[in-house]
Amino acid sequence: MLRDITIGQYYPVDSVIHRLDPRVKLAGTMVFLISLFVTSKLPAYLLATGVLFGLIRLSRVPFRFITKGLKAIMILLVISVSFNLFLTTGTPIFRIGFLQITWEGISLAVFMGVRLIYLVLASSLMTLTTTPNQLTDGLEKGLGFLNRFSVPVHEIAMMMSIALRFIPILIEETDKIMKAQTARGADFESGNLIQKAKAMVPLLVPLFLSAFRRAADLAMAMEARCYHGGAGRTKMKPLHYEKRDKNAYLLMAVYFALMAASRFLPF
Amino acid sequence: MSIRCEKLTHIYQQGTVMESYALRDISFEIQDGEFIGLIGHTGSGKSTLIQHLNGLMRPSSGTVYFNGEDIFAQGYDLRKLRGQVGLVFQYPEYQLFEETVLADVKYGPKNMGLSEQEAEERAREALELSGLQPEFYARSPFELSGGQKRRAAIAGVLAMGPQVLILDEPTAGLDPKGRDELLETVSDLHKRRHTTIILVSHSMEDVARYADRIMVLNEGNLQYFDTPRRVFRYFRELEKMGLSAPQITYLMQELRDEGIDVDPSIGTIEEAREEILSLYWSQGGPLAAGADSGTEAGRGLGESSAATGK
Known part of the structure; x- marks a missing residue:
């Protein structure tokens, strides 16, 4: 169950996508996400689908790794799709009590579902092909201009990288505590909702304690190494763009232009 | 009455580029009342192996028999098994969660379906066996010292009344005195209750002193499983595995x-x-x-x- 969470889990193979500059991948993910919301035309979605699956192929990450992230949003997906399905007004198809399904509802629900799924797939693709370190490096450099507006970019990036770094650690920790309590006869699966919630206490208390302990240890270790925030800090491996990165930006622009242009399609 | 492993194999992340063998074709039998020392370098598969013995992990192939029954067979009661094969994890003090030590120790027996009163009796008995003084029973487990916390956590497993007790590096992080006392407690339990003990350890000295037989794991293979003296004859081979004889x-x-x-x-x-x-x-x-x-x-x-x- 816990192995289903893919955020912050890097899949180590070598591919074009892996080699891209993290800023390109961040920008690309943003562009892709926005592009899904600028249009609701079918051809545009076919294009987006093609691009997404093409990129997944290029990345050489097995497809089932990318779809693992979907399990986590299953409930959200079901809720938002059914809300759209049942609560949209328009041309009714049939109704049960106060619930009615309309053509508009179906189309909204489908778009909503597809958008959510693509959103998760695209961000999973990014995190699976980019190490957390690269990711925050990319963020820090990419958003560096915000420093001028006294936004503490470095500190935010550092917090992000720590948070990302902690995800697998906490998952592992949860797994460990869960096993330890299972060895003491705990049962996390059966029972009704209240029993299940109660069964979580022996898991959550030790987990929170360990999270705080780890945070305190990390803060101490950072101070011991004279960490004092971003001012004056230099990089061992500064980011710089290669030719492929520039090409990627170009393709991104073309893709986005196409997506935006699809708004003016007559159907 | 025994634990028998047959061709136990466990592969991590099977089918991905990160695939790796944690255990390879492990077969052995442990008799009732034995004291087994399990030794191996970090990453040799010790923790993986012991988690198979009470059904916390499923093998990729092969199986485990407890008292002649296949524990991974359909319909086998794994929760009951976990009461019989007690597993104390590394740093078990990090699983304490209740408001008092006594309540925490009662958690296991209560999960087994015992009544409040029975659970309390079991808990007190286990705490006494673990060597924790009665004045600590009503305290919060988080107020105790490291060694005391560990005793409380071990009591939490003992309270289920296991026939087999598996301890994963129970002395890690304890001072020499705490280590000796804890090992004495375990040895005492072995003698008084005839509990089968499987002690996972890095320290050959500890294992040599208490174990009837020593199991040496190396990169997922069962290298030796014999009396301490016979195993120590291979001290040169042990060194190659990053281990050493006493x-x-x-x-x-x-x-x-x-x-x-x-x-x-x-x-x-x-x-x-x-x-x-x-x-x-x-x-x-x-x-x-x-x-x-x-x-x-x-x-x-x-x-x-x-x-x-x-």
Whole structure:
């Protein structure tokens, strides 16, 4: 169950996508996400689908790794799709009590579902092909201009990288505590909702304690190494763009232009 | 009554580029009431192996039989098994969660479906066995010292009344005194309750002192499974696996190299002392000095090797 969470889990193979500059991948993910919301035309979605699956192929990450992230949003997906399905007004198809399904509802629900799924797939693709370190490096450099507006970019990036770094650690920790309590006869699966919630206490208390302990240890270790925030800090491996990165930006622009242009399609 | 593993294999992340064998074709049988030492370098598969013994992990192939029954068969009651095969994880104090020590120890027996009263009786008994003083029972587990917390956590597993107790490096992070006391407690439990013990450890000294048989894991393979003395004969092979025989074994080996006829496979200081003394007596005993000083000399030897041992 816990192995289903893919955020912050890097899949180590070598591919074009892996080699891209993290800023390109961040920008690309943003562009892709926005592009899904600028249009609701079918051809545009076919294009987006093609691009997404093409990129997944290029990345050489097995497809089932990318779809693992979907399990986590299953409930959200079901809720938002059914809300759209049942609560949209328009041309009714049939109704049960106060619930009615309309053509508009179906189309909204489908778009909503597809958008959510693509959103998760695209961000999973990014995190699976980019190490957390690269990711925050990319963020820090990419958003560096915000420093001028006294936004503490470095500190935010550092917090992000720590948070990302902690995800697998906490998952592992949860797994460990869960096993330890299972060895003491705990049962996390059966029972009704209240029993299940109660069964979580022996898991959550030790987990929170360990999270705080780890945070305190990390803060101490950072101070011991004279960490004092971003001012004056230099990089061992500064980011710089290669030719492929520039090409990627170009393709991104073309893709986005196409997506935006699809708004003016007559159907 | 036994634990039997048959061709147990576990593969992590099967089918991905990160695929790796944690256990490879492991077969063995542990009899009732045995004290087993499980030794292996970090990453040798010790933790993975013990988690199969109470059904926390499923093997990729092969299986485990507990008292003749396949524990991974359909419909086998794994929760009941976990009460019979108690597993104390590394740093077990991090699983404490209740408001009082007693309540925490009761968690296991209550999960087994025992009544409040029975659970309390079991908990008190287990706490006593674990050697924690009664004044701590009503305190919060988070107020205790490291060693006390660990005792409370071990009591939490003991309270389920297991026939087999598996301890994963129970002495990690304890000071020498805490370590000795804890191992004595475990050994006591083994003697008094005839609980089968599987002690996972890095320390050959600890294992040599208590274990009837030693199981050596190396990169997922079961390398040796024999009495301590027979295993220590392979001390050169053990070194290649990043392990070592007890210090005293090396001393005996050196004595032998010097031409003194001692058994080089000895693993504890007590055995070494006896060996040296019997050799001393067989070679005519006290030649220049009296019998008393002869014993003194033997003791002296034993102690100096103890010093190298520590």
